Amino acid sequence: MDPAADIPGDLAIAGYRIHDQIGSGGMSAVYRGTQTSLDRTVAIKFLSHEFLGDSGIRERFERESVIIARLNHPGIVRVIDRGVTRDGRPYFVMEHVEGADLASLIDRGTLETSQKLDIVVQVCKALAYAHHNGVIHGDIKPANVILDRDGHARILDFGIARVARGDHPGAPASELVVGTPSYMSPEQVSGTRPMTARSDLYSLGVLIYELFTGRKPPTGRFTPPSQIDRRIPAALDRIVERCLQVEPAHRFSSADEVKDRILSVMPGAHLETVQRERTRQDLGAVDGKFTLL
Structure with a gap:
């Protein structure tokens, strides 16, 4: 069965293909994806649906990507992109690290x-x-x-x-x-x-x-x-x-x-x-x- 078949429709992002969920945290879920313009694997972190109405958690989620983006060090996972889906879910894209x-x-x-x-x-x-x-x-x-x-x-x-x-x-x-x-x-x-x-x-x-x-x-x-x-x-x-x-x-x-x-x-x-x-x-x-x- 294609893992992508289980991907919720509200996770669609222009320029990326979403593949499968690779993890979840207290307020977010992470999916493996492909950045189509560069044909590279990425990790995409979405705010969990149940927290969309919580302004404090949403602000904290969006702040995370801004904070990481200001850091450029080989010992810190990099943020590549950020945005909001058509259905209003904030997300940010990170380099995909295997290990x-x-x-x-x-x-x-x-x-x-x-x-x-x-x-x-x-x-x-x-x-x-x-x-x-x-x-x-x-x-x-x-x-x-x-x-x-x-x-x-x-x-x-x-x-x-x-x-x-x-x-x-x-x-x-x-x-x-x-x-x-x-x-x-x-x-x-x-x-x-x-x-x-x-x-x-x-x-x-x-x-x-x-x-x-x-x-x-x-x-x-x-x-x-x-x-x-x-x-x-x-x-x-x-x-x-x-x-x-x-x-x-x-x-x-x-x-x-x-x-x-x-x-x-x-x-x-x-x-x-x-x-x-x-x-x-x-x-x-x-x-x-x-x-x-």
């Missing part, structure tokens, strides 16, 4: 320490670029990092991102109780203080802890990663601990600083081709394709 999300790779447990360090460095570089351009992601977690077939890490899903400068708040605190609770900084969870770039660094700390140990750190005191797995460098404990400080001012000052500390744990981790080749082989063994949400 696996970091959450699935953590579940498989096949990544080596050097590969993990390389991935963290790549995420730090992309996050630093976003912060330098005034964008706070707000939902950094393994499921929002995809590794393409060549082992390059890409950040996606800027659905709750905020625009700010440096450590200036990206939005009033009352708007920030959105995200994934187990990865959210204390200020995001409480909603009592605005989110800043250092809020992303807390989430990054949770990601690093989970990437190396296979588990999320409990709130408050937690077992250092090197005590869970003796193969983990003890220096990583101090990096994670600082990222996970409750007080934002006590965390690292920037994603670049986290990157530099990671490189000091294993100098050259980001430069060795063998790590990328091993990651590429791991990705080749993952069933299915990653879905852009």
Whole structure:
């Protein structure tokens, strides 16, 4: 049966052929499509039908594409186009990336320490670029990092991102109780203080802890990663601990600083081709394709 036969008629877009649904999120659905002018595969994200009448969610959805479009970095999934269907559904078009999300790779447990360090460095570089351009992601977690077939890490899903400068708040605190609770900084969870770039660094700390140990750190005191797995460098404990400080001012000052500390744990981790080749082989063994949400 042709998958396109199940595509709702209100998803028709001039210049694109819609093929099949490849994923869905809390307020959106993603379809694989073809941009006919260039005959290339793309991922098209539509606002879910039930939220068309919600002005707040619609505004957030439309803001996501605008925020991503201002970022041009190899570690961030690019937006190609945006618009509204004839029936009033907003959408935006992204490059189609094949690979696996970091959450699935953590579940498989096949990544080596050097590969993990390389991935963290790549995420730090992309996050630093976003912060330098005034964008706070707000939902950094393994499921929002995809590794393409060549082992390059890409950040996606800027659905709750905020625009700010440096450590200036990206939005009033009352708007920030959105995200994934187990990865959210204390200020995001409480909603009592605005989110800043250092809020992303807390989430990054949770990601690093989970990437190396296979588990999320409990709130408050937690077992250092090197005590869970003796193969983990003890220096990583101090990096994670600082990222996970409750007080934002006590965390690292920037994603670049986290990157530099990671490189000091294993100098050259980001430069060795063998790590990328091993990651590429791991990705080749993952069933299915990653879905852009």
